[in-house]
Amino acid sequence: MLHEGVRTCSGCGASLIAKLVLKAARKPVVVVSATGCLEVATSILPYTSWKVPWIHNAFENAAATASGVEAAYKALAKKGLIKEVPDIVVLAGDGGTYDIGFQSLSGALERGHDFLYVLYDNEAYMNTGIQRSGGTPRYAWTTTCPAGEVLKGKLEAKKPIALIVAEHRIPYVATASPSEPHDLIRKVRRGLEVEGPAFLHVICPCPRGWRFDPSLSVEVARLAVKTCFFPLWECRWEDDDMVLELTGPSKLIAEVPELKLPVEAYLAIQGRFAHLFRPKRMEPLIRQIQADVDANWKLLLRRAGMA
Amino acid sequence: MSSSLPGWKELPMGGVAFRPSTDIKTGEWRLGFRPVVKEEKCVGCAMCVVLCPDMAMGLGEEGKAQVNYDYCKGCGICARECPYGAIEMVPE
Numbered sequence: 311m312l313h314e315g316v317r318t319c320s321g322c323g324a325s326l327i328a329k330l331v332l333k334a335a336r337k338p339v340v341v342v343s344a345t346g347c348l349e350v351a352t353s354i355l356p357y358t359s360w361k362v363p364w365i366h367n368a369f370e371n372a373a374a375t376a377s378g379v380e381a382a383y384k385a386l387a388k389k390g391l392i393k394e395v396p397d398i399v400v401l402a403g404d405g406g407t408y409d410i411g412f413q414s415l416s417g418a419l420e421r422g423h424d425f426l427y428v429l430y431d432n433e434a435y436m437n438t439g440i441q442r443s444g445g446t447p448r449y450a451w452t453t454t455c456p457a458g459e460v461l462k463g464k465l466e467a468k469k470p471i472a473l474i475v476a477e478h479r480i481p482y483v484a485t486a487s488p489s490e491p492h493d494l495i496r497k498v499r500r501g502l503e504v505e506g507p508a509f510l511h512v513i514c515p516c517p518r519g520w521r522f523d524p525s526l527s528v529e530v531a532r533l534a535v536k537t538c539f540f541p542l543w544e545c546r547w548e549d550d551d552m553v554l555e556l557t558g559p560s561k562l563i564a565e566v567p568e569l570k571l572p573v574e575a576y577l578a579i580q581g582r583f584a585h586l587f588r589p590k591r592m593e594p595l596i597r598q599i600q601a602d603v604d605a606n607w608k609l610l611l612r613r614a615g616m617a
Numbered sequence: 618m619s620s621s622l623p624g625w626k627e628l629p630m631g632g633v634a635f636r637p638s639t640d641i642k643t644g645e646w647r648l649g650f651r652p653v654v655k656e657e658k659c660v661g662c663a664m665c666v667v668l669c670p671d672m673a674m675g676l677g678e679e680g681k682a683q684v685n686y687d688y689c690k691g692c693g694i695c696a697r698e699c700p701y702g703a704i705e706m707v708p709e
Contacts (some may be wrong), residue, residue, distance in 0.1 A: 314672045314688040315638035320646060321692030326670035333667075358643060359635035491667050517692075525693030525706075527669055 311339070311358045318351040321524025323514035323531065325351070326429045326488050327507045328401055331510075332362065334498035340365070344406030346374035346500045347437040347516075348430065355390075357485040359537055363396075369410040371400045373418035373533040376425045397502045398425035403514075405435045408444035408469055421508045423544055426501040429471065430514040439517040442522040444469040447539075448602060449595050450582045452519075455587035460544035467602055476545050476552065482508040489532035490513075497544060502545075521581020525549045533576040535559050538571070538607040543614065554613045564616045570607075643671060647691035650706040654682045656704035665695035665704060 311332030318325040324347050332339065343349040343365045349366050352359035353533060367375040376398050376552030383395045402411060404428040407429045415427065434452045435441040442452040447468045451457045455464040476483040486494040492513065515530040517523065522530060534540040545554040556564050563569045574596060577583040586592045586599075611617040629635055661680035671690050677683035682695075682704065696704040 313637045313639050314685065315643055316671060317641060317643065318670065320690040321694055322670050324670075326694075329670070329672060330667070349675075352638070354638075355632060355634050355636050356629070356636045357638040358636070359638040405690070441680035524690075525694075525697045527670070527692065527694055528698050552681065592625055613685070 311335070311361050312352070313361060315357070315589065316320065316352055316359045317354060318347065319490060319516075319518050319524070321517045321527045322347070322351075322434060323488055323527055324348045324430050325496075326401070326527070327428070327512050328352075329429050330491055330494050331399060331401065331486065331498050334401070335397055335502060336499070337394070337502070338362075339399050340383075340396050340398045341375045342367065342379060342398065342486050343373055343424075344400070344402035344411055345369040345437070346403035347432070348401055348403065348408055350437055354467065358568070361602075363595040369406050372400050372406055372411050372415045373425075373427060374414040376427070377418045377421060378402045378422040380423045380425055388605045390470060395424075398423075398424060399502075400427040402427070402429060402436075403437070403472075404431045404433060404445035407431075407441045408471055408490070410583055415475075415532055419475065419480050419509075422480075422506050424506055424526050426508045426510060429514060430512050431471075431521060432514040432516040433468070434516075434519050436516050436519040445471065448599060449586060451521075451568075451585060452582070462585055462592065463582070470606070472509065475509045475511075476554075478507075479547050480507045480509065481505065481542070482517060482546055483511075484509075485511045485542050487513050487531045487540060487542060489528050490558045492539065493542060497557075500544070523585070526579060530576070530579065532577070533571070536548060536563070537571045537573045537576045537603065539573055539576050540605050541607060541610055545613075552613065554610070556610070557617065563612065564611055570597065573603050628635050642687050644673075644685075644687045644689050647689065647709065649708055650691050650693065651686060651689065651709050652684050652691070652693065652695050652704045653707050654684060655703045656681050657703060658701050660701055660703075662700065665699055668694050670694065 449463040484497040541560040673689040
């Protein structure tokens with residue numbers, strides 16, 4: 311569904327995720343992309359990498375555009391001009407979701423438009439040169455929260471976007487990782503099948519911005535899952551109650567807690583956390599990250615009824 | 618801006634992109650290494666096809682992995698993720 315010749319960096323997670331999402335679709339798809347790496351790398355005039363109808367909009371209104379597209383197709387179907395309404399997929403980055411696009415996303419979820427919003431989360435504004443976003447994790451280096459003598463990267467924690475979206479009480483919310491492609495494809499299909507909005511939060515390793523070798527892209531995503539830095543789950547609402555289920559490796563870790571790796575395994579292979587290990591080990595900061603991960607994991611286990 | 622570039626009157630309305638990106642041979646970006654499939658080890662599980670971010674991996678006629686070097690950027694994900702160790706990164 312994507313043409314060859316996508317001009318993303320070598321080892322890019324975003325084009326991998328876009329490819330997997332489009333592979334999963336079974337009905338005709340219309341894609342809406344917010345400004346971001348994926349949009350820029352796939353649509354440099356006069357070239358386009360999309361084999362499906364695709365619309366680009368500004369940073370802040372991907373969900374609003376998707377709402378309009380959905381409403382337009384519904385109107386056409388009502389007038390009998392088209393047979394079926396296609397699936398509408400939004401592919402947006404963390405900047406266009408956590409920060410700039412959040413109001414339009416929240417509005418579209420509240421109005422209940424039928425679309426799947428896929429957030430590829432590379433945890434900073436990579437397209438413009440690695441600036442911090444609401445999705446950047448604590449103590450990660452970026453160009454706007456550099457690691458120096460006094461400050462050691464970003465001081466604030468990552469915003470729990472998937473749980474925030476889940477609290478909008480939409481039919482389906484899930485997290486996924488390109489290291490578990492089957493799980494990802496199943497969740498995309500589930501998200502497209504449900505009536506109403508669905509949200510999929512996908513971790514998207516970025517070799518340039520996270521500072522690791524391009525061949526490690528999938529391995530980094532796998533370690534994020536294995537350390538519970540980025541647990542995999544899906545959630546729906548039944549009788550005004552949130553039903554949250556862990557999936558894949560995260561479910562296994564919940565059942566066999568010994569399988570949970572220390573978060574250091576995830577941090578140590580990324581250059582954006584290098585200041586935590588060199589020139590000297592910053593034990594309190596590593597412990598703080600581990601504490602964040604443990605607290606989030608405990609919260610998830612409680613919500614999944616597995617604590 | 619150079620006069621050889623098209624002006625706004627020649628550009629498509631709304632800036633609609635009209636050519637497939639297959640014209641762009643991203644294989645030129647490879648930095649010294651390219652993946653080579655060891656056919657005797659490949660079982661055709663297609664894990665590399667699924668995980669290639671550049672759509673440069675496919676299955677050949679005999680069901681073995683095949684690299685499209687026109688578009689392979691040489692990231693090496695396929696070599697690392699192959700469950701059978703059937704892909705090797707060799708210097709060009």
